Amino acid sequence: MAENLNCQYGAKCYRKSEEHLKKFKHPARRTNEDSASEEDESDLTSQPSKRQKLSEDQEADCEEQNQLPSRTEELEEEELEETCPIENEDADENPGTPPNIDIQEELRLKFKVEMPQDFFDFWDYCKSINPAKPSEALKEDIGLVLGGPYDVMAGRLKCVKGQRPNYLLHHRFFYDPPEFQTVLLGDEKKQHHLGYYRDEPQKVPVFIASNSATEGCTITTQGENIFAAVKLHIDRLIKQTKDKKRLEGLKKVDKSLTEWAKKSNHSLEAKTKNMKGRDKKVVTKTFHKAGIVVPLDSTGVGYRELPETDGDLKKILKKIVESETEQVRARYSDSLQEIITLIQFANDECDYGQGYELGLDLFCFGNERFHSMIGMLLSVAYQLLGREEFGEILDAHLKEREKDNVSKIL
Structure with a gap:
């Protein structure tokens, strides 16, 4: 192969191996650091400097914005049809993406967000352990299986007999908000899973989080990237394991993971500087505890507290759901209204x-x-915040919000 050959993935190629870089040419590409830098520079928003009501013109603009979809359904269908992989009976034995398909763009069209570099580096790490079935490379030793968008990488999430899976719902568990995207599956009974958490769909994830859907809605931070999250998972297992043979297996994976993360320049810290910086921007924790970030101007315009505490709000919602009489339910419904x-x-x-x-x-x-x-509250909020992709994910989820059947592999 000629050394000056252009790489088929161009500027969005995710590979970093010296051998690949020597054989193929790549245009200048943007890094996660570039995106993070842009994110820092965009902290100050263009919100009004004083708290005041919108003018009639602004109200009209806001109304118009709420009525306009982020993209037409026809365009979305075209994009997904063009990038839907053909049937591949040997997908598990031949993981990867068909030639001449930009995998980064394919994943963006299917899941509405762009995958960060650690996503692809972790795939290469798993391939180095189990080339035939990267998705199951860590299953035996640490009990984690690759899922979500990784199933596109593995060729498992595809069209079958003209039927297209709903990518937005694949491995989207009951309590996963649009900001959360599953990439790793753990304990099936607890429906334990790990995924990226984003504050904005157009930007890189702010951290990896975990949730156990059968236990509730709580989202827990697990590190800035997949390597850090898996490292944390292994550390917990090592502390809990007494079996000598199992312990040796865990330490072996821990060593290889650490080496690969170092080679790929990914931090293994449980709490990085970027994560601490994000904590300072959180305006409220919400019921899921991961918190939300919204643009604030210098006077604090952008967020105001709810008039009820979390405890009182839960009481109101519980009364609406469980009240035995319509009279009591109506009283608490009025409070919510x-x-x-x-x-x-x-x-x-x-x-x-x-x-x-x-x-x-x-x-x-x-x-x-x-x-x-x-649907009403969040669709408006996502549009006003410029996060329409989250609104699309939410709309799909509310129409088909499953507690058990979350895999869309046909």
Whole structure:
């Protein structure tokens, strides 16, 4: 192979091996560090400097924005049809992406977000352990299996007899908000899974998180990237394991993972400087505890607290769901409606974070009775915040919110 050959993946190639870089030419490419730098520079927003109601023109613009979809359904169908892999009976034995397909762009079209570099580096690490079945490379030793968008990499999530899987719902568990995207599967009974958590769909993930869906909505940080999250998982297993043979296996994986992370320049710290910086931007924890970040101006416009504490809000929602009489239910429903009225005023005054918080809290409460309200609150919040892709994910999830059947492999 000629050394000056252009790489088929161009600037979005994820490989870093010296052998590959010597054989192929690559245009200048953007790094995660570049994206992180841009994120830091965009902390200051263009919100109004004073708390005041929008003018009539601004209100009209806001109304128009809420009515416009982020992309037409026809365009979305075309994009997905063009990138849907053909049937491949030997997918598990021949993982990868067909030639001439930009895998980064394919994943973006299917899942509405762009995968960071550690996603691809971790795939290469798993391939180095089990070339035939990278998705199961760590299953025996540490009990984790690659899932979500990794199933596209493995050729397992594909069209079958003209039927296309719903990529947005693949391994999307019951309590996973749009900001959360599963990439690793663990204990099936607990529905334990790990995934990327993003504050904005257009930017790199802020950390890897975990959730056990059968135990509740809590989302727990697990490190800045997949390598750090798996390292943390291994460390816990080593502390809990007394079996000598099992311990040797864990330490072997720990060593290889550490070496690969170092070679790929990925931090293994459980809490990095970037994560601590993000903690300072969190305006409220929400029911899932991972917190939300919204743009604030110098006077704090962008978020205002809900009029009820988390405890009182949960009490109101519980009464609405469990009340034996319509009279009691109506009283608590009126209390919730009063909060929503205040949120409408907050949106008029550019405090978009309040509706965002209540929408996520209702989602985390997990009762179907609130689905239409969740859809209304969060679709408006995502549009006002410029996070429309999250709105598309939410819409798909609310239509098919499963507690058990979360795999869309046909």
